[in-house]
Amino acid sequence: MPAAPLEQVMRAAGLEVTGCCERLSRWPGLLDHSVLLEDFSPEEADVLGSLMLHVRAKPGQMLIREGEVDDWMMLLLRGTVDVGKRIGPEAESEVRGDNTRLGVLRPGTVLGEMSMFDGEPRYASCWALSEVEAAVLDRDGVARLVRSRPEIGAKLLVKLTQLLAQRLRNTSTQLVKVLRRQTIT
Template identity: 75%
Template sequence: MARLEEQMRTIGLEVLGCCEKLSERPGLLQESPILQDFTPQEADVLGEGMLHVHAEPGQMLIREGDSSEWMMLLLNGTVDVGKRMGHEAAPEQRGDNTRLAVIRTGAVLGEMSMFDGEPRYASCWALSPVDAAVMDRDAVARLIKAHPAVGAKLLVKLTQLLAQRLRNTSTQLVKVMRQRTTEQ
């Protein structure tokens, strides 16, 4: 976990230690799609392998194009997700980005790069004070080895999340294509 701590400090996030007792965070198990089927004990096992970080408003959490293999679970706060829309756009400048989403407590971000190791697709900024639990690919592997049932549950939930995001993206793409067809 020392490598992950160093990565978090390098991007300017405050590291608060291990993310123990996820089950004791009010409403998190009910609000978070990723944790909804976890028992309190399973959530606590998951949290033991995660790093607790903090960001202030305006602080970048994820930079588009960076290579990293970790994901975040928002414990509290609101995050702006944006994508550069031109080659001249700088990923660290919010004004040059198109907003893709605003996500809140319980949401997961960065899971695609954690899985495939590819560069980050979008940038994310804290809109409010943010606390997050961070887990890298190595921690997922350790979880699967030490607690197979919890690791499997996490992977199923992440797969469901990715499938839902793909469906949403496909639906949006079809809408845009239909709109362009009717405009011509």
């Protein structure tokens, strides 16, 4: 069964879709502060943005639900996002308060890229802490970019790989800290 079009998926999630992000380079500070886009020229960012949907969310609205299988990621353009993971005996609960906070994301941050790549269920949930605007890119958009502008597609894939590697490194460092504390006590 084919996947629903990205715009339909975003609307079904309750997000407001306002079109595409053709002028991604014009977002104040985005090219300077986004690790994903720091090596992109304004023209390259705009090509990428032309394949991305612009969405809006209200405070408290869920952007990504842990356990769901999706093939898209978001680039946070405005606002802050809370990232939480269900841990412990209440891990099956969908109540926000039952989550352990993993972080608070600011504009320029990418979220949801792991599931876009591997097709596995979402690792954590993400909620808008304030009004949020984001650019959404799905796996099909990445494939279209690689076909139509391979140099920009390759740059995007390299940056996403670097982000994933850095997150893995950070997670491994945190795990080692926890294991050391357990060994000491």
